[in-house]
Amino acid sequence: MYYVAAVLTVLAGLFYAAGNSxxxxxxxxxxxxxxxxxxxxxxVLVxxxxxxxWGRFVSIR
Incomplete structure (x- = not known):
């Protein structure tokens, strides 16, 4: 789930840059x-x- 969070963070940055031309x-x-x-x-950042x-929640032992 951390990988998904990392990909979404990168996408949020890309969308921010694209929105600012x-x-x-x-x-x-x-x-x-x-x-x-x-x-x-x-x-996307949310x-x-x-x-x-969620990744932190499901990895608690």
């Missing part, structure tokens, strides 16, 4: 399909936090 044409294409996440990359918390 820092990735050029690739970011424009990315925002065409994921406009909600480009406008609010915090949603998913990453929840995945990390």
């Amino acid at each position: 820092e990735l050029g044409s690739w970011g424009r294409d990315m925002c065409q399909y994921g406009s909600t996440f480009c406008d609010n990359p915090f949603y 998913g990453a936090i929840l995945a990390a918390v």
Whole structure:
């Protein structure tokens, strides 16, 4: 689950950069399909936090 949290964190960064037009044409294409996440990359970051918390929860011994 930590891997999922890491991937979601990277995706949140990419969506943030794409939303601020820092990735050029690739970011424009990315925002065409994921406009909600480009406008609010915090949603993806919240998913990453929840995945990390869930991973921590299920790995408690």
